[in-house]
Each structure stands twice: as structure tokens, then as C-alpha cells.
Amino acid sequence: MDIIEKVIQRLRSPGKKGIAGIWLDEHKLVHAAREARKSGLTKFEAISPFPLHDIDAAMGIPMSFIPWVTFIMGLTGFGFGTWFTWWASSQDWALIIGGKPMWSLPAFVPVMFECTILFAALSSVGALIWLCGLPKIDPPVIDPDLTSHKFALFVPEDDTGFNAANIEKMFKDMGAVEVKRTEF
Amino acid sequence: MGHGHSDNVQRVTPGPLPVSSTFKAFFLVLMVLGAAVFGYLLFTDKERAWHAYLAGYFYFFLIAIGGLFFSSIQHVTKAGWSVNVRRFCEAFTAFLPYAFVGALVLFAGGKSLFDWFDSAKVHADHLLEHKQSYLNPTFFVVRVIVFFALWLLFTKKLVGGSLEQDKTGDENITHKSVGWSIAFLLVFSISFSLFCVDLIMALQPHWFSTIFGVYCFAGLFQSTMAAMILFILFCRKQGLLTGYVDENHLHDLGKFMFAFTVFWAYIAYSQYMLIWYANLPEETIFYIPRVTGSWVYVSAALLLFKFVVPFFALLSRRAKRNPAFLGAIAVLILIMQYVDLYWLIYPNLSAEKVVFGVPEIVIWAGFAGMFMFAVTRFLSKHPIVPLKDPRIQESMHHHVVY
Numbered sequence: 001m002d003i004i005e006k007v008i009q010r011l012r013s014p015g016k017k018g019i020a021g022i023w024l025d026e027h028k029l030v031h032a033a034r035e036a037r038k039s040g041l042t043k044f045e046a047i048s049p050f051p052l053h054d055i056d057a058a059m060g061i062p063m064s065f066i067p068w069v070t071f072i073m074g075l076t077g078f079g080f081g082t083w084f085t086w087w088a089s090s091q092d093w094a095l096i097i098g099g100k101p102m103w104s105l106p107a108f109v110p111v112m113f114e115c116t117i118l119f120a121a122l123s124s125v126g127a128l129i130w131l132c133g134l135p136k137i138d139p140p141v142i143d144p145d146l147t148s149h150k151f152a153l154f155v156p157e158d159d160t161g162f163n164a165a166n167i168e169k170m171f172k173d174m175g176a177v178e179v180k181r182t183e184f
Numbered sequence: 185m186g187h188g189h190s191d192n193v194q195r196v197t198p199g200p201l202p203v204s205s206t207f208k209a210f211f212l213v214l215m216v217l218g219a220a221v222f223g224y225l226l227f228t229d230k231e232r233a234w235h236a237y238l239a240g241y242f243y244f245f246l247i248a249i250g251g252l253f254f255s256s257i258q259h260v261t262k263a264g265w266s267v268n269v270r271r272f273c274e275a276f277t278a279f280l281p282y283a284f285v286g287a288l289v290l291f292a293g294g295k296s297l298f299d300w301f302d303s304a305k306v307h308a309d310h311l312l313e314h315k316q317s318y319l320n321p322t323f324f325v326v327r328v329i330v331f332f333a334l335w336l337l338f339t340k341k342l343v344g345g346s347l348e349q350d351k352t353g354d355e356n357i358t359h360k361s362v363g364w365s366i367a368f369l370l371v372f373s374i375s376f377s378l379f380c381v382d383l384i385m386a387l388q389p390h391w392f393s394t395i396f397g398v399y400c401f402a403g404l405f406q407s408t409m410a411a412m413i414l415f416i417l418f419c420r421k422q423g424l425l426t427g428y429v430d431e432n433h434l435h436d437l438g439k440f441m442f443a444f445t446v447f448w449a450y451i452a453y454s455q456y457m458l459i460w461y462a463n464l465p466e467e468t469i470f471y472i473p474r475v476t477g478s479w480v481y482v483s484a485a486l487l488l489f490k491f492v493v494p495f496f497a498l499l500s501r502r503a504k505r506n507p508a509f510l511g512a513i514a515v516l517i518l519i520m521q522y523v524d525l526y527w528l529i530y531p532n533l534s535a536e537k538v539v540f541g542v543p544e545i546v547i548w549a550g551f552a553g554m555f556m557f558a559v560t561r562f563l564s565k566h567p568i569v570p571l572k573d574p575r576i577q578e579s580m581h582h583h584v585v586y
Contacts, residue, residue, distance in 0.1 A: 067500070
């Protein structure tokens with residue numbers, strides 16, 4: 001019981017204090033993200049019920065490094081498969097099968113191939129989960145309608161050049177239907 | 185990611201491709217040269233002449249039928265992104281009538297290529313006698329004519345329909361193309377497989393591989409994508425596709441080329457591994473000449489340059505969006521496609537050592553001239569973008585995030 005409590009405590013994200021602006025139109029959110037970026041903010045988040053075109057460019061999010069994880073772990077898996085088939089079939093437990101040499105490359109390509117895919121795929125998913133800070137239990141909710149028809153931009157207090165009054169004014173000027181101090 | 189929508193790019197409505205008379209003359213010269221070398225070789229080294237003919241012929245046949253195949257899968261999937269590049273693969277089908285004539289010419293060389301064309305050889309060989317009900321010249325000619333009749337019919341329906349839509353803008357043509365494409369894909373899968381068996385696999389009539397049609401198909405898709413990419417890059421450079429085809433379209437074509445590079449390796453390996461493992465004499469006869477003697481270098485080159493190099497080269501997103509780089513890889517793939525066909529066909533002529541020289545290159549170039557003549561003629565008569573396709577807006581705003 002004690003251990004479970006501890007794990008849950010760790011997964012519970014504390015949530016940062018900050019300001020959220022809420023819009024009813026996704027284009028206005030993209031516009032707001034672009035303006036927020038122009039004003040020098042860097043750590044803000046956009047929340048939308050569906051994927052938005054151009055939002056990553058508007059927020060200035062660089063290409064993710066996950067493809068590199070996939071590539072390097074794919075090579076690692078390939079190397080592992082090669083080594084493992086060599087070790088298992090010619091070193092640790094050498095067996096003659098079909099009169100072929102102990103370590104016959106054509107027979108082991110499927111193993112090498114599958115190891116490549118397995119390592120690449122699992123580590124990509126792992127990297128994605130880690131990068132997204134998942135799993136999260138009981139995260140703070142800005143507005144329950146953000147999974148339905150509302151779009152939000154959240155600026156944490158520790159963002160560079162954070163100024164509550166300026167940000168509230170900026171959000172309102174850009175047509176936010178609601179601006180609130182909240183946690184995310 | 186960092187680029188805006190193509191809305192703010194200045195567009196010029198794409199018309200037909202202007203083909204200068206210098207180009208036309210160049211293609212004609214290639215054809216004449218190819219024919220001359222072929223004719224000369226017929227008298228000096230008949231067998232080599234026909235093997236070179238088959239390699240060059242089959243090379244461009246694959247791209248031509250590949251164009252029809254690619255446009256039909258676009259119709260079947262009701263794809264929007266590919267509308268602005270579809271005309272190029274449609275143009276490749278302009279070579280199909282030439283390929284039909286080329287097949288008729290090929291019948292004359294049957295005896296130099298296929299043992300089963302010769303009734304004396306058939307009677308001397310029990311296996312050939314056994315396979316005679318399928319592998320005989322008459323049925324072969326009938327099959328090839330029937331296949332071409334079907335392919336030309338579908339070209340008329342699919343490509344002809346697309347051209348008609350250019351004039352009328354009738355969206356019913358788009359709906360009808362779906363049905364025709366489904367029918368074509370069914371016909372294609374059977375007829376193409378059998379055609380490859382007839383023209384390439386039957387060079388060695390004792391040998392058989394049930395995956396052979398798929399092997400040829402993998403090369404077909406790979407080389408068709410490479411050819412499309414090169415045509416598009418050429419037209420882009422001329423400024424003919426500004427605002428219509430950008431790096432997003434290239435990215436997706438590059439993905440296809442990458443995918444079928446992997447697919448080719450997968451099929452080639454599947455065919456090799458099963459034969460290697462079972463080690464049955466009637467199957468290994470195909471690989472033994474190709475892994476011994478000087479042919480082993482050709483086999484190694486195939487593995488390296490038709491799979492390993494393009495695989496790593498096309499892996500990243502940036503590589504597929506860089507026109508010059510993508511073009512270079514497309515050229516490599518087109519070269520290796522010839523090596524692949526050469527590797528399939530030539531050990532039949534000379535199992536011990538590699539025979540390659542000017543005749544092979546010039547005869548291939550002759551077919552290249554014919555192909556380019558047919559395709560550029562098609563493109564010079566019709567707009568290079570199907571402007572009245574109802575899904576064209578999807579292609580205009582094509583945006584590939586990953």
C-alpha cells in the first residue's frame with residue numbers, strides 16, 4: 001500500500017501556476033500562439049481538442065528528436081540481433097541444421113530484422129511517453145471544454161519575461177473569450 | 185514546416201510541356217542508333233542482340249505499366265494529394281502502344297531467347313515437354329496480345345478519362361475511374377505476373393519461383409517513382425509547376441520510393457532465403473550462376489546500391505524534401521533497375537562471366553529515346569496538371585508534417 005501511494009505521488013503532476021487564455025476558434029489560437037512567440041515567451045502550451053495545422057510552426061517547436069531515437073535504437077537492435085544469433089547458434093549452443101554452416105547469415109536475417117523493428121518501435125514509443133511527461137495522474141484542468149470545442153494557450157509564471165498584466169491584455173486584445181489565472 | 189501555404193506563391197496555370205525540336209531530334213537519333221546497333225548485332229551476335237533488346241524493352245515497359253498502376257491506385261484510394269502529379273504517371277502509359285509493337289518484334293527473337301520456342305529442344309527435354317501445354321510459342325503470342333489488349337483498354341478508360349475531364353470538367357469521370365481502377369488492379373495482378381513469367385522467368389524454363397511476379401512488381405514501383413520524380417524536377421526547374429507541385433508532393437513520392445526500396449529488398453530476400461534454405465536443385469539453378477564467378481559482384485552491387493544506399497539516403501525527412509538530393513537517388517535507383525533486369529536476363533546468355541558493353545548501353549538508349557519520345561509527345565499535347573480534377577484543391581494545399 002505504501003509503495004502504491006509513493007508511485008501515485010510521483011505520477012501526480014504538481015501543475016504550474018500561470019495564465020490561460022481561451023478561444024472558440026482554432027485560427028485565433030494559432031494566431032495567439034504566433035503573437036505569444038513574437039512577444040518573447042517560450043514555455044507556453046497550446047491545448048486543442050484536435051491536431052492543428054501550423055501550430056508547431058506558430059509556437060516555434062523544433063523538430064522532435066524522436067526520429068534519432070528510432071534510428072539509433074534500430075541500429076542497436078540490428079547489431080544485437082546479429083550478435084545474438086552468432087552467439088546462440090555458433091558459440092553457446094552450436095547445432096548443425098540442414099548441413100548449413102553454424103552461423104548462416106541468410107537464416108538469421110529475419111531475427112536481425114525483427115530485432116531492428118522491435119528496438120526501434122518500443123524505444124520510439126518509450127521516448128514519446130517520456131517526452132510528453134506521461135503518465136500523469138489527476139493533472140490540473142484549465143477548462144473541461146478543452147476536449148470539446150475550446151482552445152487554450154497557457155503561459156506559466158516562470159516563462160521568460162512573464163508579466164501577468166501584459167499577457168492578460170494581449171490575450172484579450174486577440175479576442176480571448178476568457179482569461180484566467182490557473183494551474184496547468 | 186517552416187514554409188507557408190502555397191496561396192501566396194505566384195502561380196502560372198500549367199499548360200502542355202513545351203518540347204523543343206532539338207529534344208525530339210535527340211530522341212529520334214537515340215532510337216535510330218539503338219536500332220542500328222541492334223540490327224548490326226543481329227548479324228554478328230544474334231543471341232546477345234535479343235538479350236539486350238529484352239533488357240531495354242522490359243525496362244521501359246515496367247515504367248509504362250507502372251504509370252497506369254500508380255494512377256489506378258490513386259483513383260481507388262480517391263487520393264487528393266496526388267492530383268497535381270498524376271499527369272506524369274499517365275504520360276508514361278503513352279509508351280504502352282510502342283511496347284505492344286515491341287512485344288510483336290520480340291516474338292521474332294523467341295528462338296534466341298527461349299529454349300521452349302524450339303520444338304527440337306522441347307522434344308529432347310522431358311521437363312520442357314511436360315511444360316509445353318503452357319510454354320509454347322502460340323499460347324505465348326496469344327497471351328501477350330490479350331494482355332496488351334486489356335492494358336490498352338484500361339489506359340483508354342483511365343488515362344483517356346482523365347484527359348476528357350480536362351476539357352469537360354465532368355466529375356462523373358472521377359467516380360467512374362474508381363470502378364475501372366478496381367477492375368484494372370485485378371487484371372493487372374494476374375496479367376503482369378504471368379507476363380513477367382513469360383518474358384523473364386521462362387528464359388530458364390526449368391526454374392520456377394512463385395514470388396517472381398512480385399519481385400518484378402517491386403522494381404516496377406521503385407523505378408516508376410524514380411522516373412516520376414525526375415520528370416517533376418525537370419518541369420519544376422522550368423518553372424512550369426510553381427504553386428502546383430512543391431516539396432510536399434516530392435516528400436510523398438520520396439516516401440513511396442523509399443517504401444518500395446525496402447519492399448524490393450524484402451521480396452528479393454524472401455525469394456533468395458527460401459531457395460537457399462531448401463537447397464533443391466531445380467530451384468538453386470537460378471542462383472548458382474549469380475553467386476559464383478563474376479556475377480557475384482553484380483549481385484553484391486544490387487544489394488548495396490538498390491537497397492542499402494537508397495535506404496539510408498532516403499531515411500530522413502530532409503532528404504526527401506531536398507529536390508537535388510532526391511533527384512540523385514532517383515537516378516541511382518533507375519541505374520540499379522537496369523542492373524537488376526540485366527542480372528535477371530544476362531546469366532541466361534553467359535552464365536560464367538559478365539558480358540556488358542556498348543551494345544547493351546546503346547540498345548537501352550534506343551528504348552530510352554522511344555520512351556522519351558512517346559512521353560514528351562503526350563505531355564506536349566496535354567496540360568501537365570489535370571486542372572479540372574474535382575480533388576485538385578486537396579493537392580494545392582498538400583502539407584506533409586512528418
